[in-house]
Amino acid sequence: xxxxxxxxxxxxxxxxxxxxxxxxxxxxxxxxxxxxxxxxxxxxxxxxxxxxxxxxxxxxxxxxxxxxxxxxxxxxxxxxxxxxxxxxxxxxxxxxxxxxxxxxxxxxxxxxxxxxxxxxxxxxxxxxxxxxxxxxxxxxxxxxxxxxxxxxxxxxxxxxxxxxxxxxxxxxxxxxxxxxxxxxxxxxxxxxxxxxxxxxxxxxxxxxxxxxxxxxxxxxxxxxxxxxxxxxxxxxxxxxxxxxxxxxxxxxxxxxxxxxxxxxxxxxxxxxxxxxxxxxxxxxxxxxxxxxxxxxxxxxxxxxxxxxxxxxxxxxxxxxxxxxxxxxxxxxxxxxxxxxxxxxxxxxxxxxxxxxxxxxxxxxxxxxxxxxxxxxxxxxxxxxxxxxxxxxxxxxxxxxxxxxxxxxxxxxxxxxxxxxxxxxxxxxxxxx
Amino acid sequence: xxxxxxxxxxxxxxxxxxxxxxxxxxxxxxxxxxxxxxxxxxxxxxxxxxxxxxxxxxxxxxxxxxxxxxxxxxxxxxxxxxxxxxxxxxxxxxxxxxxxxxxxxxxxxxxxxxxxxxxxxxxxxxxxxxxxxxxxxxxxxxxxxxxxxxxxxxxxxxxxxxxxxxxxxxxxxxxxxxxxxxxxxxxxxxxxxxxxxxxxxxxxxxxxxxxxxxxxxxxxxxxxxxxxxxxxxxxxxxxxxxxxxxxxxxxxxxxxxxxxxxxxxxxxxxxxxxxxxxxxxxxxxxxxxxxxxxxxxxxxxxxxxxxxxxxxxxxxxxxxxxxxxxxxxxxxxxxxxxxxxxxxxxxxxxxxxxxxxxxxxxxxxxxxxxxxxxxxxxxxxxxxxxxxxxxxxxxxxxxxxxxxxxxxxxxxxxxxxxxxxxxxxxxxxxxxxxxxxxxxxxxxxxxxxxxxxxxxxxxxxx
Numbered sequence: 001x002x003x004x005x006x007x008x009x010x011x012x013x014x015x016x017x018x019x020x021x022x023x024x025x026x027x028x029x030x031x032x033x034x035x036x037x038x039x040x041x042x043x044x045x046x047x048x049x050x051x052x053x054x055x056x057x058x059x060x061x062x063x064x065x066x067x068x069x070x071x072x073x074x075x076x077x078x079x080x081x082x083x084x085x086x087x088x089x090x091x092x093x094x095x096x097x098x099x100x101x102x103x104x105x106x107x108x109x110x111x112x113x114x115x116x117x118x119x120x121x122x123x124x125x126x127x128x129x130x131x132x133x134x135x136x137x138x139x140x141x142x143x144x145x146x147x148x149x150x151x152x153x154x155x156x157x158x159x160x161x162x163x164x165x166x167x168x169x170x171x172x173x174x175x176x177x178x179x180x181x182x183x184x185x186x187x188x189x190x191x192x193x194x195x196x197x198x199x200x201x202x203x204x205x206x207x208x209x210x211x212x213x214x215x216x217x218x219x220x221x222x223x224x225x226x227x228x229x230x231x232x233x234x235x236x237x238x239x240x241x242x243x244x245x246x247x248x249x250x251x252x253x254x255x256x257x258x259x260x261x262x263x264x265x266x267x268x269x270x271x272x273x274x275x276x277x278x279x280x281x282x283x284x285x286x287x288x289x290x291x292x293x294x295x296x297x298x299x300x301x302x303x304x305x306x307x308x309x310x311x312x313x314x315x316x317x318x319x320x321x322x323x324x325x326x327x328x329x330x331x332x333x334x335x336x337x338x339x340x341x342x343x344x345x346x347x348x349x350x351x352x353x354x355x356x357x358x359x360x361x362x363x364x365x366x367x368x369x370x371x372x373x374x375x376x377x378x379x380x381x382x383x384x385x386x387x388x389x390x391x392x393x394x395x396x397x398x399x400x401x402x403x404x405x406x407x408x409x410x411x412x413x414x415x416x417x418x419x420x421x422x423x424x425x426x427x428x429x430x431x432x
Numbered sequence: 433x434x435x436x437x438x439x440x441x442x443x444x445x446x447x448x449x450x451x452x453x454x455x456x457x458x459x460x461x462x463x464x465x466x467x468x469x470x471x472x473x474x475x476x477x478x479x480x481x482x483x484x485x486x487x488x489x490x491x492x493x494x495x496x497x498x499x500x501x502x503x504x505x506x507x508x509x510x511x512x513x514x515x516x517x518x519x520x521x522x523x524x525x526x527x528x529x530x531x532x533x534x535x536x537x538x539x540x541x542x543x544x545x546x547x548x549x550x551x552x553x554x555x556x557x558x559x560x561x562x563x564x565x566x567x568x569x570x571x572x573x574x575x576x577x578x579x580x581x582x583x584x585x586x587x588x589x590x591x592x593x594x595x596x597x598x599x600x601x602x603x604x605x606x607x608x609x610x611x612x613x614x615x616x617x618x619x620x621x622x623x624x625x626x627x628x629x630x631x632x633x634x635x636x637x638x639x640x641x642x643x644x645x646x647x648x649x650x651x652x653x654x655x656x657x658x659x660x661x662x663x664x665x666x667x668x669x670x671x672x673x674x675x676x677x678x679x680x681x682x683x684x685x686x687x688x689x690x691x692x693x694x695x696x697x698x699x700x701x702x703x704x705x706x707x708x709x710x711x712x713x714x715x716x717x718x719x720x721x722x723x724x725x726x727x728x729x730x731x732x733x734x735x736x737x738x739x740x741x742x743x744x745x746x747x748x749x750x751x752x753x754x755x756x757x758x759x760x761x762x763x764x765x766x767x768x769x770x771x772x773x774x775x776x777x778x779x780x781x782x783x784x785x786x787x788x789x790x791x792x793x794x795x796x797x798x799x800x801x802x803x804x805x806x807x808x809x810x811x812x813x814x815x816x817x818x819x820x821x822x823x824x825x826x827x828x829x830x831x832x833x834x835x836x837x838x839x840x841x842x843x844x845x846x847x848x849x850x851x852x853x854x855x856x857x858x859x860x861x862x863x864x865x866x867x868x869x870x871x872x873x874x875x876x877x878x879x880x881x882x883x884x885x886x887x888x889x890x891x892x893x894x
Contacts, residue, residue: 142859142860142861143859143860143861143862143864143865144833144834144835144860144861144862145860147833147834147862148833151832151833164768169860170835170860
C-alpha cells in the first residue's frame, strides 16, 4: 500500500506552500528522512522530507504550484506499484503519467529521469516542471472553465481535463477542490517570482506578477513598521572621470549646434540601461501583485516654484543621449512654466532626483509610488582617492538609491547599483 | 453462415452512419433493411418534407411578390406536382445512401431482421453471425389514437406518411399535434390552399420550445389564417366516409371541428416488436424504448441500440451521432461522450424555429440565476431587406459565469443559424466569446451577436 506525501505545515503560520523544486523524481528510491522537495512557505524555502521508505512512485503536484497544507503532493510505494487514485488533487497533465508495467519496465529501462537541459524552456521567464511536457505551462481549458476556475479559486494547472485532448471543461473545474488562497493568484505558476524576472523584451509593456508568500509577508510587516512605503537606502560612490571625459568629447563633437549633453542626461541613460538589466527594480507595487515593467520610463524630479514635479522621459533606454538631453530640457522648461500635460508627468517606472547643482554631497529621495525605487544624485566633487599605490584626485559622485522593500530587497538594489556604477565608470559599456 | 464484425438492424440515419463508421474502422459490416435505405428521414420524414416546405415557401413568396416589384399573376398550386418532386428528392437521397454502402463495401441485406441469442440475426431463412456486435437501429413509426376512434385509415384519418403521398389536397384538414411534424404540415397544406385547424393538447403549440417561440409562431399562423387551438383535448371523433368530426374541449369550452381529413401528428411509436428482443434478454424502459447504458449497450452484452429506439430526442442528427459513437465503442475506441443536452432542435415551418439547451421556463424551474438577452429580426438590416422580420434570437446566459444555458431562434434561416450556438456550447464558450467573434454585416446572424450583447446589457442596435 502506497503512502501519501502531504504538504506539511513547515512554519507555525503556514497555510499553503509553493512547491519550488522536486529534489527526488518519480522512480527515485527514497528513505524516511530524505529530502523530497523544496517548498516555499510564508517565511522561507524549507525542505519537505519523506516519512516512508520505498520509491517515489508518483508526483502529483508540478513544480511551481501552490498547495494548501494537508493536500497530497506525491506517493511513496513499492516499485511498480500503482496508485489507486490521485489523492486530493489530480495529476498535472495526463501526458505526464509514466505508464510503468511492473518489473519489466524497471529492469529494461529506469523510469525516465528528467534533465533540466532536455526540457525546452518556453521563455526565460517561465519554468517548466521538469517531468512535464514542454508546453506544461499552457493549460488547455474552455473559456467557461477558465472563468469558473478564476472565480472559485481553482488552479487550472492542477485539474485533469476530460475534454478533447485533455482540455479542462466545466465539469472538471466543478469537481476540483476550490482553494481560497489562490483566488487572486491563479496565474502565479506561469512565472516564479522567487527569481528576478527576465529582462527580455516580450513586446508587452509590462507583466503582472502576483505576490509570493514571502513577498506578502514582507509587504505587510515592513509597511506596518515604517509607513505605507517601507524605504531603505543604499549609497555608492561612483568615479565620474571617464564619464566626464566622454561628455567633453561628445560635446566637442556636437560643436556649437544644439544643446550640450549634461551629466544628468548621462545618468538618466545609465539608470535606464541598468533598469533593463535589473527588471526587478523597474516595477510598481500594486497591493496584490507587482507590475514588472518591460518598458523603462524615467521620472525626472524637477524643482518648481512651490514644489516639485517629475516629468517623464519615456523609453529612456532606447533614446540617444542627445534625445534625452533635448527632451529633459524641454520637459524641465515646461515644468517650470507649468505647461506640462498630464501624460508628460505620469507613468514613470523609476525616478531620478538630482540635487548636484545645489552642491549636495548626498541625500535620500522619497519614492514616488507606485514606483519601487528612486536614485538620488549628489554633486560631482574632486576627491583624493587611492589609485594603485598612490593617491590621485578624481571626480566622484555619491548616488543613493531608495528602495521599496516590498518590491526590492537589499541584494536586488545593490546589484542594480553595481550595474549603474559600472556603466558610469565605463560609459562605453552603455554601447553594449 | 455468413458472418460480419458488425450487423446493423435498420438502414435509417443511425443505422447507415453506424455502418459507414464501422467500415471506416476496418470492421466488416452488414445492414439489414426491409424497405428503402435512409429510413424515415430520407423517405418519409426530414427530406421530403423539406422539399414540400420549399414549395410552400415559394407559394408564400409569390403571394407577396408584388410588394417587391415582381407581380406574379395566375399563380396556381398543385400538390401532386410538389409531391412528385419531393419523391424524386427522396429517391435521390436513398440512392445516395445505397452508393455510400457500396463505397464502404457494406453488405446490404434486404428483409426484416430478427435478433437471436449468440449475436445472430435472422433474415427470412438466412442467419448471419456478428463477431463483435449487433446494433439495433429499427427506428420508429407514426401512430394514431385508437382510444378515441382515431385509427389511421389512410383516407380520412391519415399519418404524415400518407400526407407525403397525396396526389391532391383535401379541402380542409385538422392536424392533431403541434410539435415539429404538425407545425410543418400545417405550413405546407395551408400554402396549398387547405383550411387548417391545428390542435395541440399541451397549453401551447411547439410545447418543447421556449414559450416566446410558441407565442411568435401562434401569432404568425393565426395571422395567416390557420386556426390554432392549444390546450385542447379531443374527447370524441366521428370518422365518416368523407369527413371527420372532432369533439374538442379547450379552456373549459366545448366545440366541434369538422374537416375533410385528420392528420395524426401526435407522437411516434418505436419499432421494438417482433424483432427478437425478449429472446435475447434485451429489456425495454417504462416508456417502451430499448434500455441502454452510457455506451449504448443494451441489457444483453454485444447488442447495442441507437437512434429512435434508444430513446428521445427522436431526431435524425441524434441518431447520426449515436451511430458514429457506437461504431467507435465497438472498435474499442473511447469516443467523446454525447452531450444530449446539446442536441439542436429545429422546426422548418415559416418562420423557422431552432433551439439548443434550456428554455427560459426550464431555467426558472431549475432556479438558475440567468439573464435573457433578446434581439428581434425587425431591427436587423438583412431581415428588413428580405422582408423576413418575423422572429428573434434569445440567449439565456448564466448570470455569474456567462455560460450559454439555452438559445432560441425564431426566423428565416434559424435552422442554419443555430449551429453557431451549438459550437459555442460544445466548446463552453460564453456569451462574451460569441460577441468577440466578428459577425459579417449585414447578416441575420448579427442578431446572435446582438442577443449575446443584450444579455450583457450592451445591445447596440436597439
